[in-house]
Amino acid sequence: MYISLGSDVSVHKNDIIGIFDIEKTSVVRSVNDYLSGCQKSGRIYYVSLDMPKSFVICDECVYVTNVGTATIGKRGRRKQCG
Numbered sequence: 001m002y003i004s005l006g007s008d009v010s011v012h013k014n015d016i017i018g019i020f021d022i023e024k025t026s027v028v029r030s031v032n033d034y035l036s037g038c039q040k041s042g043r044i045y046y047v048s049l050d051m052p053k054s055f056v057i058c059d060e061c062v063y064v065t066n067v068g069t070a071t072i073g074k075r076g077r078r079k080q081c082g
Contacts, residue, residue, distance in 0.1 A: 003075045005056060005065045009047045013076055017057040021069050038062045 002010040025031045035055070038044045043061045046052075050066035065072075 001076075001078075003072060004067075005063050005072065006047050006067045007065075009045075009063065009065075011056065011058055011063065015058045015060070016076070017059070019056050019069050019072050020054060022052050022054055022064070035062065 001013045003013055003016070004010045020031075026035075035044070038061070045061050045063050047063050047065040047067075052064045053066050053068045054064075054072065056063045056065065056072065
């Protein structure tokens with residue numbers, strides 16, 4: 001199952017390691033250090049130019065998106081047809 005992160009960007013549900021609220025976690029130094037390291041190594045992908053609400057850590061990269069954590073979580077819990 002793929003989960004939409006906005007702006008035609010989707011990731012496979014199994015590739016997601018974590019979904020984090022950017023406002024609540026950006027005050028933690030270790031999170032800022034991690035994101036800075038990802039930025040320097042080119043592993044951050046900005047899904048939208050709008051104000052970011054969350055970031056999604058996946059196997060290959062980190063997606064920064066304007067979609068909230070609750071919305072991404074709901075998209076991941078949808079039942080599939082078939």
